[in-house]
Structure formats: structure tokens, C-alpha cells
Amino acid sequence: MNQHSYIANGLGGKDGVIVIDMRNFQSITVDDSAGTAVIQAGNRLGDIVTALAAHGKGLPHGTCPYVGFGGHAVFGGFGFTSRLWGLTVDATLAVDVVLANGTITTASEAQNPDLFFAMRGSGSSFGIATAFTVRTFPAPPTATIFSYNWQFTAQGAADALAVYQNFVLSAPLPPSFGAEIVITRGNVQGNxxxxxxxxxYAPVDQLNATLGPFLAQMPIPHSESFDTGDYLHSATNLAGGSLNTMAQPDNTDTFYAKSLMTPEGAPMSAQALQAFMNVVANEGFTTETGWFFQAELFGGKNSAINAVPTGATAFSRRDSLFTIQFYASSPGSVPPYPQSGFTFLDDVVNSIVHNSPVDWDYGAYTNYVDDRLVDWQQRYYATNYPRLRSLKDAYDPRGTFAFPTSVQE
Structure with missing residues (x-):
């Protein structure tokens, strides 16, 4: 089952289901001459980074070291190298799969190509992935993790987001640039x-030239930071300082998350951005939840994510500019999760959607899975969903691999 699930699909997602423990599938074999690796599904991202770095290689994926590779890899897999290298699904060359009828097969472009399509974006609905053959990438010799921070009024924040959105749409940003806007509670209500x-992922002296046009339109930041080193150092930084997955995680959380993928061809309007920031500046200040939002840059010119055709993989939202994650934790991060937390995130997302065109074709990100999303078939899979339904009938006609938000047979 899915090892990367915000709604506990990795534990079945509901009572009365069988859960298969993949923790012993932890082999990683690197073929230096072919530039590939075979990664079993039970590995965690921290171990994969470390193993590949020993060969001078990297792979596009997320930053959290404890995330299990199997679920992460079959639903997308975004990180700051994704504009350069694509998503994890795009680096996948083959998947070893246990099917609903108990047979073991391999899915690739040459073998079972329909199944290969399905496994790259909706894999848990079609089988148990046991191993992935992936293309690896030469690790950049230098990488810089950077950050800038500002305090704005709601109007100033909306203006700043508009400046950034125009910047990433109009500038031919190098693929070595990966970024996200991070939105958090203001220092006073209204901010x-x-x-x-x-x-x-290029020499640091080239970063200023890339960001210069954006920073020139912004006020002086309250703070900024730069951490330059080799690729392994950058991954360690993003992992919070350690890639060790043997230690017990330092905390747990009770949270709810939503997502919204904004279409590059129809960016967020000034009206939507203003409504968004008004909710954040006011309801976001008074809410009892702890929260953060991340607007991850998927698109823009030179993005490897959006260079892949929509129908090439089950991951369909290839025309997205931003993937926004809306994440809120219960008070003290302990159960129960308050109803007000659901209301807050619904209000935030609705502030954007309801101030956009009626036919605005926004998406949602499957690795931020949300079982309260009513029209998830359209938001996750768009035009690919009918094909997935047909393939579900072929590969899992009895619905063996069923969980909340699974493709329906």
C-alpha cells in the first residue's frame, strides 16, 4: 500500500483492510556505468540520498528523510531539483509489481506499458510496487539552499505574490532554480x-543574477540566508540537519492538509491573491491551529516537470505553475483535530477558487492526498482518469487494491 499518505492510506485508510509491511525491501543497487539504480520500495528518502551520493548521483524527490519511497514514487515525488530533473515518476524506468491475481511482473515502456503509465501517478490502485529502476543524475558539484523573509500587510502580501508570479512566468528561469513561497502567520493581525x-544547483555567484529582477521589485528582506556546499550537504540541510532514518523521529503531528495546483495558462488573479491574503492575515492569525503554506514552483520556462506530456504518465497536472500545500496542525500537535482547522483550510482554498473563473481548471497533488476532496478524480487525474478506470478493470477487476481515493473499478 501507499507509504506516503496524509490520510493514513499506508495503514489501509479504513478499518478491516490488509496492510502489507514493506520495511524489509531495503536494497539499493547502483549501476554506475548505466547511470541507473534499483531501489526497493521499503527504503526511506534519507537512505536513498546517502546511497546515491556515495556514487556521485542524485534523484528528484522530497526532502523529509523518513518518507517511504514506495508511496512517494508512485504518486509524484517533488523536490527542489524537480525543475532540473523532473518528478520521481519521471525518473522511473521500470517498476516491479505484484498484481491483484498474485503474479509478479515488470512494468516499463517496453513491457506492460499501460501498467507502467498507471504506476507512475496512481500506482497503489494497481499493485504492490516492490522495486523501482530509476535514472540517476550526476550530483551538482555545488548547491546553495537559500531563503529570504518579509513581513507584509495583506495588501502588500498580495502584491508581493503577484510580483513573484509574474517573475516566474516571464523570466526564463534556469532549471537549476527550485523554490517555494512559504506563507506563515504574521507578527500582528492583518499581517x-x-x-x-x-x-x-549551479555556482552560487549566478544566483544573484537570477533572483535580481525579482528582488529589485521587493522591499529589503527582514532576513536572508545562504548555505552553500556539495549536493549531499544541501540535501542534509533540507532534511533538517540529518539524513539518519534509524533514529526515532523527533515529533509526531495531528494535522490536516489540502493542496491546489494552479494552471500556468491561467495564473491566480489579483482578486484571488487579495482574497487569499485577507483570509491568511485575519483568520490565519486568530486560528487555534499551527499552520504553514508552501507554494512550490512546478512550472515556468525550462521546467522539466512540465516538459512531460500530460498523457505520458498517470500524473496529469503537467501544466501547473504552483502546487500549494496548505498544512495546519492541531493545538500542541495532539488529537483531536479541531473542526475549526478544517474550516480554516477550506476558507483559504475557497478564497482562491471562488475568486477565479468558474471553469478554472485547477488541480490537486496526490502526494498531499485529501479524502475530503469531493471531486478528487478530476483534481488529481483530470483527463487521465477515464483511462485509469479502464486499466483498473483490466488489472484489478475485483478491487483488491481499494482505499480512500483509489481509482475505482
């Missing part, structure tokens, strides 16, 4: 904290 954080 919003805005950060720009990211990874730069």
Missing part, C-alpha cells in the same frame, strides 16, 4: 509573513 526558500 502575513512571506518567505522565499529554495535550492540553487
Amino acid at each position: 502575513v509573513s512571506i518567505g522565499l526558500a529554495g535550492g540553487w
Whole structure:
């Protein structure tokens, strides 16, 4: 089952289901001459970074070291190298799969290509992935993790987001630029904290030239930071200082998350951005939840994510500019999760959607899975969903692999 699930699909997602423990599938074999690796599904991201770095290689994926690779890899897999290297699904060359009828097969472009399509974006609905053959990438000799932070009024924050959105749409940003806007509670009601954080996978002296046009339109930041080293150092930084997955995680959380993928061809309007920041500056200040929002840059010119055709993989939202994660924790991060937390995140997302065109074709990100999303078939899979339904009938007609938000047979 899915090892990367905000709604506990990795534990079945509901009572009365069978859960298969993949923790012993932890082999990583690197083929230096072919530039590939075979990664079993039970590995965690921290171990994969360390193993590949020993060969001078990297792979696009997220930053949290404890995330299990199997679920992460079959639903997307975004990180700051994704504009350079694509998503994890795009680096996948083959998947070993246990099917619903008990047979073991391999899915690739040459073998079971329909299944290969499905496994790259909706894999848990079609089988148990046991191993992935992936393309690896030469690790950049230098990488810089950077951040800038500002305090704005709601109007100032909306203006700043508009400046940034125009910047990433109009500038031919190098693929070595990966970034996200981080939105957090303001210092007083009516204010919003805005950060720009990211990874730069080229010589650091070229970063200023890339960000210069954006920073020239912004006020002087309240703070900024730069951490330059080799690729392994950058991954360690993003992991919070350690890639060790043997230690017990330092905390747990009770949270709810939503997502919204904004179409590059129809960016967020000034009206939507203003409504968004008004909710953040006011309801976001008074809410009892702890929260953060991240607007991850998927698109823009030169993005490897959006260079892949929509129908090439089950991951369909290839025309997205931003993927925004809206994440809120219960008070003290302990159960129960308050109803007000659901209301707050619904209000935030609705502030954007309801101030956009009626036919605005926004998406949602499957690795931020949300079982309260009513129209998840359209938001996650768009035009690919009918094909997935047909393939579900072929590969899992009895619905063996069923969980909340699974493709329906």
C-alpha cells in the first residue's frame, strides 16, 4: 500500500483492510556505468540520498528523510531539483509489481506499458510496487539552499505574490532554480509573513543574477540566508540537519492538509491573491491551529516537470505553475483535530477558487492526498482518469487494491 499518505492510506485508510509491511525491501543497487539504480520500495528518502551520493548521483524527490519511497514514487515525488530533473515518476524506468491475481511482473515502456503509465501517478490502485529502476543524475558539484523573509500587510502580501508570479512566468528561469513561497502567520493581525526558500544547483555567484529582477521589485528582506556546499550537504540541510532514518523521529503531528495546483495558462488573479491574503492575515492569525503554506514552483520556462506530456504518465497536472500545500496542525500537535482547522483550510482554498473563473481548471497533488476532496478524480487525474478506470478493470477487476481515493473499478 501507499507509504506516503496524509490520510493514513499506508495503514489501509479504513478499518478491516490488509496492510502489507514493506520495511524489509531495503536494497539499493547502483549501476554506475548505466547511470541507473534499483531501489526497493521499503527504503526511506534519507537512505536513498546517502546511497546515491556515495556514487556521485542524485534523484528528484522530497526532502523529509523518513518518507517511504514506495508511496512517494508512485504518486509524484517533488523536490527542489524537480525543475532540473523532473518528478520521481519521471525518473522511473521500470517498476516491479505484484498484481491483484498474485503474479509478479515488470512494468516499463517496453513491457506492460499501460501498467507502467498507471504506476507512475496512481500506482497503489494497481499493485504492490516492490522495486523501482530509476535514472540517476550526476550530483551538482555545488548547491546553495537559500531563503529570504518579509513581513507584509495583506495588501502588500498580495502584491508581493503577484510580483513573484509574474517573475516566474516571464523570466526564463534556469532549471537549476527550485523554490517555494512559504506563507506563515504574521507578527500582528492583518499581517502575513512571506518567505522565499529554495535550492540553487549551479555556482552560487549566478544566483544573484537570477533572483535580481525579482528582488529589485521587493522591499529589503527582514532576513536572508545562504548555505552553500556539495549536493549531499544541501540535501542534509533540507532534511533538517540529518539524513539518519534509524533514529526515532523527533515529533509526531495531528494535522490536516489540502493542496491546489494552479494552471500556468491561467495564473491566480489579483482578486484571488487579495482574497487569499485577507483570509491568511485575519483568520490565519486568530486560528487555534499551527499552520504553514508552501507554494512550490512546478512550472515556468525550462521546467522539466512540465516538459512531460500530460498523457505520458498517470500524473496529469503537467501544466501547473504552483502546487500549494496548505498544512495546519492541531493545538500542541495532539488529537483531536479541531473542526475549526478544517474550516480554516477550506476558507483559504475557497478564497482562491471562488475568486477565479468558474471553469478554472485547477488541480490537486496526490502526494498531499485529501479524502475530503469531493471531486478528487478530476483534481488529481483530470483527463487521465477515464483511462485509469479502464486499466483498473483490466488489472484489478475485483478491487483488491481499494482505499480512500483509489481509482475505482
